[in-house]
Amino acid sequence: MIDIGILGLGTIGRALAQGFQKSPRAGRILATTRRARADVPGLPNVIALSDNRRLAKESDLVALCVKPHQMEGVVRDIAGELRDGAFLVSVAAGISTKSISDWCGGRFPVVRAMPNMPCHIGAGITALAAGPRATDEHLELVRELFEGLGRVVIVEESLMNAVTALSGCGPAYVYVIVEALTDAGVSLGLPRTVARELAAQTLQGSAALVLASGKHPAALKDDVTTPAGCTIDGLLALEEGRLRATLARAVAAAASRASTLTPN
Numbered sequence: 001m002i003d004i005g006i007l008g009l010g011t012i013g014r015a016l017a018q019g020f021q022k023s024p025r026a027g028r029i030l031a032t033t034r035r036a037r038a039d040v041p042g043l044p045n046v047i048a049l050s051d052n053r054r055l056a057k058e059s060d061l062v063a064l065c066v067k068p069h070q071m072e073g074v075v076r077d078i079a080g081e082l083r084d085g086a087f088l089v090s091v092a093a094g095i096s097t098k099s100i101s102d103w104c105g106g107r108f109p110v111v112r113a114m115p116n117m118p119c120h121i122g123a124g125i126t127a128l129a130a131g132p133r134a135t136d137e138h139l140e141l142v143r144e145l146f147e148g149l150g151r152v153v154i155v156e157e158s159l160m161n162a163v164t165a166l167s168g169c170g171p172a173y174v175y176v177i178v179e180a181l182t183d184a185g186v187s188l189g190l191p192r193t194v195a196r197e198l199a200a201q202t203l204q205g206s207a208a209l210v211l212a213s214g215k216h217p218a219a220l221k222d223d224v225t226t227p228a229g230c231t232i233d234g235l236l237a238l239e240e241g242r243l244r245a246t247l248a249r250a251v252a253a254a255a256s257r258a259s260t261l262t263p264n
Contacts, residue, residue, distance in 0.1 A: 001027035005059030019148030094261025097131020119149035165254035
């Protein structure tokens, strides 16, 4: 078992604390908060600290859950306090593992992670990439921890900006789609609460079927689309509105922005 330090107990830090507790590999879980306190509301098994350096001293794994522009200062501040054999996991968009390794003197393994918002309810997906000095054992341990938050995939670090744009930003695109479908239902006379439930569950169930069946989405689409039925008219309207191209442009734009957050 290892002691885990979560540096920065914001929204994503809380999700990590909840998910990591499910792993049999997790020992103590410590987290830094903005003010000194004995515990963390809603996370009774997490030890609250107010000092990043103390957290570094007491942790075998330090999860860096700070904003990209804060990362360099935080890593340099704790570098001298890290235990021998400790390693770092970054969840910051746009920050390369090489940069983090350089800021801590190149002495500690670094793994980069990109979880998304549904991780808060254990239904997310996280992409992992190994950085300098990170071994297969480090990557496997981090994978096991993040499985407490949902699915996990492993990619080359060169693809992490694409991951950020697709699955990291992707929930926002989905929320727009849910909102649009809800409004469409309301325009046809459905109560808003009913329209929202219909839209959200339809997306959730459809996505679950993609994962469970292993079938290509186009094949599943064809299964729904009967000749001269309602669905084909709706699909043709989507094509006229260039939904595919618009979503592709959204992902490309987000990836471009991710590449400019910090020097990599």
